[in-house]
Amino acid sequence: MTFSERAIRFYLNQHEPDSLPAGVSAMNPYADPVVKDIVQRFYTKFYSDQQPRVFILGINPGRFGAGVTGLSFTTPQNLARYCGIPNDLPPTPELSSRFIYKVIEAFGGVDAFYGRFFLSSLYPLALVKDGKNYNFYDDKATTQELWPVMIDSLHQQQTFGCDKRVAICLGRKNEGFLKKLNDEQGFFGRIVTVDHPRYILQYRSKYLEQYVDMYLQVLTDCLPESF
Secondary structure, rough: HHHHHHHHHHOOOOOOOOOOOOOOOEEOOHHHHHHHHHHHHHHHHHHOOOOOOEEEOOOOOOOOOOOHHHOOOOOOHHHHHHOOOOOOOOOOOHHHHHHHHHHHHOOOHHHHHOEEEEEEEEOOEEEOOOOOOOOOOOOOHHHHHHHHHHHHHHHHHHHHHHEEEEEEEEEEHHHHHHHHHHHHHOOOOOOEEEOHHHHHHHOOHHHHHHHHHHHHHHHHHHHOOOO
């Protein structure tokens, strides 16, 4: 099977957890036939091979990115503009997607980037509380509930085609949880961490170009020497 076939099967079989703490809920866009079609088109276009990718792992998706399109850090408008996949989903604002696609363009575009990297998250569904984005680590009960799910999720995602030498972690707080998962399960040889895209655009936007350059250096350094 190809990377795309395994990824499509994984995402289209996602289900919301049954026992999250009161007030916390998960969004499952993959139940929507429109999103199912988008996921199939995206992975077929960029991942129809058996080339291992370097994993870039966020926390859990935002409600305006993968919570809508089913694709990590990808809003409907960026899906159309950069990935060449037109869609009728309503445009949504997501700072992280803006930064990620700026990095992708600087790397050489979607074909070059997705040919070497896989964007994903420790937990694959968007979480919300009181109508706002929520992180799996924002309370201990949610973390404990999703911990075995994240372990299983990462094991499954690695079967897509994973370069296990290294993973890139998005977010300093996320790093502690990914490293703990890695210590327990031995997913990757090492973890390299960068500041989260949302943090960069929300608090460090005047240094945007420097952060793009830093991301490019990390991406390049994480590729195998034969690249």
